[in-house]
Ligand code: SF4
């Protein structure tokens with residue numbers, strides 16, 4: 357069970373877009389900009405450790421600026437993610453949504469040698485985990501591998517940003533490291 361397919365069907369309860377903070381990679385941001393035409397300075401925010409206590413202090417994607425730590429996240433409004441329609445609960449960026457959104461609520465299992473074993477459903481992410489359909493695991497694993505590569509690129513970029521000693525460094529400058537030619541709103 358879980359090797360070729362996993363029992364799951366999303367019932368669009370909205371929890372993952374309403375209650376969970378989405379952490380995109382720079383590659384996700386580039387895709388969102390390209391496919392939605394939206395300004396990344398408007399749909400991203402940089403949150404502090406007190407806003408996302410579940411991310412460990414040792415996580416390599418913490419950005420350091422002005423003596424504080426920040427994590428890049430999709431901006432959130434009162435009803436949840438900025439791309440979530442408050443009434444229909446549809447994602448306005450569905451075809452361009454971050455890989456994390458596509459992998460939720462699936463949990464990868466690998467062998468000790470790091471080879472694919474199966475997918476199950478995460479038990480602790482708040483999804484009601486309806487099981488009335490079958491999802492093939494091969495596309496999920498491809499997504500996972502792509503996301504893993506993107507996370508490595510992300511860590512490299514964060515390292516460059518964190519090592520920068522520019523005196524006027526601001527946290528939004530991180531966006532300019534991978535998106536050029538879009539003005540920051542005043
Ligand atoms: S980008 Fe779309 S799928 Fe992802 S959290 Fe936001 S509304 Fe939900």
Ligand code: SF4
Pocket residue numbers: 365366367368369370371372373460461482483484485486
């Ligand atoms: S929490 Fe689960 S059922 Fe609810 S919208 Fe997200 S994936 Fe679908």
